[in-house]
Amino acid sequence: MMEPSMRQAGDLSCAPSIDAQQALARAEALCQQRGARLTDLRRRVLEIIWSSATPLGAYTILDVLRDDGRQGAPPTVYRALDFLLAQGLIHRLASLNVFTGCRRPGSHHSGQFLICRDCGRVSELSNPAIDELLRAETDARGFEVLAQIVEILGRCPDCLEEPTRHD
Ligand SMILES: [Zn+2]
Ligand SMILES: [Zn+2]
Structure with missing residues (x-):
């Protein structure tokens, strides 16, 4: 297993964990209910966050997107993060400026x-x-x-x- 660390983009392209799969399924259901668009990019950003053992910063997420071969720019990632925050699918930890997936996104x-x-x-x-x-x-x-x-x-x-x- 990989050693968890605060900034590790390395192994995030592997198959999503059970946690990540469940989180993505929950996110899709919630967004559908609300009429919010979980675009491919937003979905991928959520998957990257859930695939990491530790919370990730925006630039680490951007690195993974670039490894995917996407044309990522910081504003694109921030917009996706803003959407996920607004939908309550992730939280931002202000002290470290990193993002973590929420385990009960349906509740306020x-x-x-x-x-x-x-x-x-x-x-x-x-x-x-x-x-x-x-x-x-x-x-x-x-x-x-x-x-x-x-x-x-x-x-x-x-x-x-x-x-x-x-x-
Ligand atoms: Zn520890
Ligand atoms: Zn939460």
């Missing part, structure tokens, strides 16, 4: 993430109590929330078990 949620500092893998939490607590706190202060993503940096159980990964 802002996203809470555990980000491993060592391997870069991310797990999405889905605890509505956290959203409710934050909403109560912001409401109490009369603060209008425009974006709310909780990012928690740490070390995942796998990396904790591997003392050699220490830097």
